[in-house]
Amino acid sequence: MKKLINDVANVVKEQLEGMALAHPELTVRYKPTFLCRADAPIKGKVALVSGGGSGHEPMHGGFVGQGMLDGACPGEVFTSPTPDQMVACAKAVDGGAGVLFLVKNYTGDVMNFEMAAELVAADGIKVQNILIDDDVAVKDSLWTAGRRGVGTTVLAEKIVGAAAEAGYDLDRCADLCRKVNQYGRSFGVALTSCTVPAAGKPTFDLGETEVEMGIGIHGEPGTHRSPIAPVDVLARYAAEQIIDDPAYTRTVREWDGAGWADKVLTDEPFARGDQVIAFVNSMGGTPVAELYAVYRTLAAVCEEKGLTIVRNLIGPYITSLDMQGFSITLLKVDPEILKFWDAPVKTPGLVR
């Protein structure tokens, strides 16, 4: 394993120290660990908080700033953070209008954020949790823990962050976030495994001529392996998995102010005529030039399928350490989503 690290035990902490040094507009706290806007709390504004295992940078810490997240809770590499981090972060950023937890659908993240929501609510802070579960590689919500939260997370943080900045209250932020999640779908392809620092060796072995299809963001195996193919083939496969994905129904648990309420949500499939944001993401080790080849194919497939790409985002935004590969996210937009997508944002990882 070759990485720009010192002791594997301190990887996350030292990277956060670097962030704190580089970005005085952020505050980084340890014990418990979280990041927040240095100008938090912002009175009267809904505070948006996310978090999850580290190793996906710039997500989430790099998205803290004006027009996006108020705070982020980084766990160890690929390990969910703990409720005490989330509670401390929520308290630091709540400006009286409540806190929205934006949670990727992994069992660990979900349960830790649920505990945090209960504790934050018990402290008299308004709180809401919204799940992101957009990975179409997972077909089934009855036999699995449901779709994983992947690329749509980045788009949701941007869009809901802008809405909060524009004065949306907690309920409207939650509704918008839920809608963005329901409008977004993703699919990922790995060319190489990542290497978790603590493990010191690649998570899985992938032959020189193989790719792993339908991956998540933790180096977990995907749905299947394929022989390496031209980017046209790989990008088309990913795009079609997303665009041809049928309606998806599952039950989510949301905090309703007093307790947990189950909601049955159905994501409708894409339809001809839809306008979309196209997000082509690097898994970390793939350089941006190659992403443009993916985008080229994606644009052609969208055109065939009658989808109009109205905005795009291309680069490494939700990564899996040093993994080579890409993911595609398509997000259907309406005027509300588009307005907030276009709003200004100033964070280390995304600026507009």
Add this chain to the structure above:
Amino acid sequence: MKKLINDVANVVKEQLEGMALAHPELTVRYKPTFLCRADAPIKGKVALVSGGGSGHEPMHGGFVGQGMLDGACPGEVFTSPTPDQMVACAKAVDGGAGVLFLVKNYTGDVMNFEMAAELVAADGIKVQNILIDDDVAVKDSLWTAGRRGVGTTVLAEKIVGAAAEAGYDLDRCADLCRKVNQYGRSFGVALTSCTVPAAGKPTFDLGETEVEMGIGIHGEPGTHRSPIAPVDVLARYAAEQIIDDPAYTRTVREWDGAGWADKVLTDEPFARGDQVIAFVNSMGGTPVAELYAVYRTLAAVCEEKGLTIVRNLIGPYITSLDMQGFSITLLKVDPEILKFWDAPVKTPGLVR
């Protein structure tokens, strides 16, 4: 070799097609190949044009846009573009105030841009060429083709681009660009080789426990190999190579309006009390999180040496295909440089 490409013969072209699709604010032309702002030429504004081999994305094409480059000429991977590209690009972007060629100091780039300057001047367009030669790994300008142009290129494109936007005339743009080059120094470290698509295999073999110190941006061997070491050691070495670098004198050739004039330039070393922009760059395959560990060490070394980091840039901006590794650039600033660094910029690769 695993890459998101189709036929190796079309790599650059297809990536450019992707860029054209993704960024309607850019115009991409083929035969000869160049990119320019869709709103070019801008009447009365000095036009900034750069170019070089492909494989360093987002540089240069990704830096075309408001407040940075007016045009860029991409060559084949790691191969200088040709004068006809530069001439066509210069003609497309000249708004009457002349064209500044920003050229990285590689023999091929230098000579091709020199020919282009002669041809552009012969067409009655005012033209200037300024070299970037900032790589302190090259010690000697008498026994070599001189220092290579690396990280300072990105900073110069940003700063001079802002000055041109602000109305600087061609001479002032050229003077500012020369100053930025003389104030900037860089050093690079590779953890892995890159793989040139046409070659299909890594350019050099680096053992599992070795790193290559003092690399350029074309996968060329560096000054020496070291055993892999903690990031503190690697980043400190790079930082000290830069900060302790003595005065550097060489002769450059600049177009003086009628012909070529030799200029002897001496870059003064950094001094205690200097204010600097610190740029930590990924070579392409190193994820941004690891760069923050580099920055952490760099900040400590700068503090020891009495340099104050007033701004920073952290990410993959001047890459070497999929190479893992980093480079550090320090640029001494004065109020003029800082003002233009802080100015707005809207390009695919850099936004502020």
Add this chain to the structure above:
Amino acid sequence: MHKSQILDWLRRLDQVYTEKKDYLTDLDAAIGDADHGINMTRGFAKVMEKLPEVADKDIATILKTVGMTLMSSVGGASGPLYGTFWLKGGLAVDGKEALSAEDFLRMIEAGVDGIRQRGRPEPGDKTMYDLWAPVVAALKTRAGNGDDVAALVAAILPVAAKALADTIPLQARKGRASYLGERSIGHQDPGATSSYYMLETLNEALA
């Protein structure tokens, strides 16, 4: 069951997780993300740090401290699940300095109920709940018999061992392992295994 036995139990548990760290991690590597042993040892190392501060408090305080500590140091799925287990268990025996068989049953039932509420496992989902559900059922059956806690635990240990083995043929439907679909069949669940150690070490502490 005296407070000193609870403290002994926790120390033994810390030791066992340290000894079985690689084993638990290997089980998790097969169907999860290869961190369960790391998670459990990190959590119990913290518990051992905190224990001196509360060792002279009542049992409920000790158990709740274990829960809070696990919750804030383990992360992942097992952190909130075990955190809730010890926290709810502690809340069920408020103010006690010793536990009767009935207290013990109430504590375990409350803890397992916490796991159920938090993780929403169904029987057969291949989780730690597949260990605890039969154990609670067996405890309930025997609790009225007049056994003390030691006898009770010794009696249900074989039930737990069987339940643990029974996770092997299951297909996971919760947690990370669920994404493997049929490939999760044939592996013993890591969380059920770390839960089994809780009963095994308790049996030793009470012996």
Add this chain to the structure above:
Amino acid sequence: MHKSQILDWLRRLDQVYTEKKDYLTDLDAAIGDADHGINMTRGFAKVMEKLPEVADKDIATILKTVGMTLMSSVGGASGPLYGTFWLKGGLAVDGKEALSAEDFLRMIEAGVDGIRQRGRPEPGDKTMYDLWAPVVAALKTRAGNGDDVAALVAAILPVAAKALADTIPLQARKGRASYLGERSIGHQDPGATSSYYMLETLNEALA
């Protein structure tokens, strides 16, 4: 030297570069960036495409077209150097349909002068100039002898061969190879090699 021989020369040169593509690239891999063979074949493939358009024009136009084509298709260091060589060579023999020995000398001298102006090589820098400088000197010495171009070229070919071999022990001070410092010693310069093929194929075309 007739125009048809010039066209023959260029065709042979295209063939040789294709045959020697890997060899030139290997030479460049040792001390450069492994593309010299690729660059030269790309350039001459374009020259072959363009040639029919100008084949019936005068020699100067043909030579200038070769120069312009190389300049816009080769890139790298050798593109502008060879581009200039053919361009300046063409300009030196404006309007000619055939070349005398004097014309030929003037053409080569002007071309090499172009290389010198463009690349600023010094003798001993380990570049293509280290091939051309002794060749020009030898040509000048013999040019007054009354030899025709064929005899002239045949006579200086051994000079070129020696100059080529003489690049091996040099340490590069220009171009990419210069960054290797002493490690550039012991390798034949790729650009000097592709230049040698120009004289070798010319000799064949005139034979």
